Amino acid sequence: MARAKFELGRRIDSILATDCGSTTTKAILIEKRDGAYRLVVRGEAPTTVEKPFEDVTMGARNAIREIEELTGRKLLSENGVITPQKGEAGVDVYLSTSSAGGGLQMMVAGVVKTMTAESAERAALGAGAIVMDVIAVNDGRKPHHKIQRIRHLRPDMILLSGGIDGGTKKHVVEIAELIAAAEPKPRLGIGFKLPIIYAGNKDATSHIAETLGEAMDLRVVSNLRPVLEVEVLGPAREEIHNLFMEHVMAQAPGYDKLMKWTPVPIMPTPAAVGSLVETVGKERGITVIGVDIGGATTDVFSYFAETFNRTVSANLGMSYSICNVLLEAGLERIKRWLPFAIDEGDLRNRIRNKMIRPTTIPQTLEELLIEQAISREALSLAFEHHKTLATGLKGVARGGTFDRFMEQRHVGASSLIDMMNLGLLIGSGGVLSHAPRRVQAALMLIDGFQVEGVTRLAVDSIFMMPQLGVLATVHPEASAQVFERDCLIRLGTAIAPVGPASGRTATEVVRVKGTLPGGGSFDEAVNYGEMKRISLPENETVTITVQPARGYDVGAGPGHRLETNVEGGTCGLILDGRGRPLVLSDQPDERAKKLIEWFRALDVYPEEPLNRLVAR
Template sequence: MTIAEENETQEVKALPSFLIAECGTINTTVALFDVAAGSYRLISQATAPTTASEPWLNIMEGVYSAIRQLEVITGRSLLTPQRKLITPARQNGSGVDQFAAIASAAEPLATLLVGLFDDVSLASARRVLNSTYADAISCLSLSHEQDEEKHLAALLTEKPDLIFIVGGTDGGATQRLLRLVETVSIGMGPLASRQPVQVLYAGNKQLRERVRELLKDRAKVHVAENVRPDLETENLVDATRIINELYSDLKISTLPGIHTLHEWHQQPVIPTLQAFATVAKYFAALHKGRVLGVDLGSNNVAIILADSHKVQTYMRNDLGMGTPLLNLLDEVEPSAIARWMPQPTSDEVIRDFIFYKALNPQTMPVTEMECYLEQAIAREIIRRVVPEPLPSFNVLLARGQTLTNTPRPGQAILLLLDALQPSGIFSVALDKYGVLPALGALAIDQPLAVVQALEAGVLSDLGWVIAPTGKGQAGQSAVKGLVESPQGQFDLDVEHGRIDTTVLNTGQIAEVTLQPDKRINLGFGPGKGKKLSVRGGAVGLVVDARGRPLPTFDDDKRLDQVRKWYWDVGG
């Protein structure tokens, strides 16, 4: 070995190792990242049930269990006999240099909204809440003045974690908002006798000091930039940041046993959505485009749109594949779920499955029928949070057990296409090992580790999707093209109303030349073709020419059509 090679080896060995724990509502995942063969890789990961609730009431039991599994898998000691984390890493290979924690196991912030008008500042405030772990439990506004006593009673009985006050443009009128703040001050009196009430003010900046003065004896007041500085401008970033911090401080920090995680790592535990948003933004910078992230969890569902400059998040804390599943029946009829099923399914069967799954969120589907039912339900849940219109994007990242544990990868890609109904050209990757939030935690200070772990294949690539828009007659050609790959050349000719898959081996690079019909738009204008390089994946190259929105069918034709869609994507 040369001196240069020896120095390089010493530098590689000097790079720190990382253990990241993510504590979700149902499962806790730990992931170990370290240098192997000269670059960072996901060494292994392990999952155990989350133990924040009864009968354990100690989130650390799930963390310990997952780490013990990781020790068995890797042969590497990470805990002492007293269950202390071994840090930093030892010469004998035991231990780890750095630790970080991510969590979404805590309940969302119960929030009382206070503002002037439902369709202006309060609409912006709701968008802030819909972008993080927070729920609006009540609202006090000018339109609710006649219900002032009722809202004061709600303030006393529901005991909100946060009072979020908005209203007024910068430099605008002040008296009406001040009157609402005075009302809130009266209502929070009994609450403040127990502990200070948390208040976030994001309204007319000229009133900041006056609001502080009115509430100083009864609340801890946090101030953010005005969510509506003028009628034409919306600014949600600062308020969202503060609510994320409050969620960490007020909710995550009260999880039973969480203090041990704080001892292992002096930094705050990161909310899962924030970590996922960070890695989505990182992906956007890496790919020089826009990234769409889908996170289908047990207790919530979220969509993230990120480019290199900003991140937009859309979240529902009242929907998910676990306990909140019952809420879906308040928004859709069972027939809306049945339309995605490839076999006849009665309303009663759908309701029974939803009730059972809500009561037993940790259960996995064990029959083909249950798999299809879970996937059909997932479509409707994701559809409830998709922004309209959905912008085009370059990369689709998806996570959540319903998406990553499908029996065949084609089922996952069809589920996402049906739920999102996107258009354009993009790649699709699944977080098969549940480590995307861990990568988000690393990306803040260790971008090298993230890049190298991604290059090593930490995600499951499904392939590429071409989803044109435009109208045409069934049976007529929508998109023609040529696929040139190491396997050979393949002609493409996808008809209107069809979804077509071309197999491309994982990692294989293919050159694709596309020419749409004159009325069909690939994202570059009607009739304009495109030549691009794509990388193969578990599904390959998918051309979805079914149209947007997806066509509807009579019941006698619907089953055959859904079966055909599954067949065409290998599902």
């Protein structure tokens, strides 16, 4: 990730941070109390980046005003946020992230689809962008189709890579010529030159400048792939962030004012969340997956093998893009999570109506179950997408280390994601954070990601990871303390043996034993197809032994016992004996029976409306 370009040169006791999202602007107030940084209060208001308001600071002011009302403290003046704090007025620092108005939208291009073009895609995604298209010499499209596509898109900027330093120049120049011929226009600011970052073969730089320099705002950074074995994403990501501030933010309505409110560069929301996920992984020395399922997009972040990756599924979301989940997953896959029969036409109309009225909420249990069924499929699709990009470099030999900011990756085209070794899975976004019972969020995560072995689960309480991500760039201590104490809700730990998902129902697949801190103990056997829950409070850690049956693996190898420490949480320990990969029966009655059995075993939904629903 980009290094912070700003350092707070004074003592910080109060922090105000906003995240200007595509729908709502969320503000949080953090204060140092009794030596520790804590979240004091939050406020939110509709984002005002589009018509009729077209000024992002109006939404930010409304969200901050809610904090003023709740705390009785003056934070705003005519000029923006009052800084530094004087007496009871103002805060010591104000910062912000933004994904309003569609966030940062980029097109990337490279020579070989699975090599330089993929590196360019990773660089853009890691910087928090939505990648609108990936153009490559060998992407299977005819040159005129590529040109049409480039012309049609109106990205905020383009990242162009291709060739190793000293290698052939022909192909990367060819791609540059296609871009020049297409004469792409920027999304914002009619008449402005579209920024393009060149991060390819350094020997081709003069030809690239000749081809693109006049019509476009060309920036040159070091090659993403100076040699085949090494990927250097840092400089390109830095430049993307610079251009995001200079060009995108400067053109977006009201951002010129917002930028003056804060001394810290405004970060794209996903870049801020990614930075936080990466910090958690690095500092705790664990592997992490984070997911943020929003109304329009689903972001997945991972930290495996000391490598950070982010993907965004730009058209998978729970409101604005909910019909795309229906389109990609299909109705059958959504229906399989529902323990009751529903007319297909009715279900399709309901999903469409959620799309056109995105701010509505489920009032009945039936509606809640439908939304949570869709979310399982959205999570699953987004995660599959992530696994295809979070890979080692394709087709090259292992390389050495570079500067630690020059994120590298090594050998192998296989995915870096190893679910058996996943330490922590963090969920965020309305459908997870606002699930009426926390165990609903836990089960959506388990089903959507099909966790394996022993995995800790958590959710972001009120979606403040973006604000904490930007705070981490200038005040890591405050960010870490609020993240631990106020942001992260520990759901508990899932134990899911990997093995055949077609066993006999009365067969034991795993036995879990442990001693509780209070002195009690548990010894639970889980049969095939069963789920169980053991109560273990938050902040409690116990040592357990997990004995999987022959052919089942919880991390120590098939049939091998595992002894490990597990953390509790609001849902305790969730034992999942359904096998992996998870297979649901294709017989509707049988499937519904199992779903209800699992819901009851884990106490997922209120009993009375659930009974009514399945009895009808």
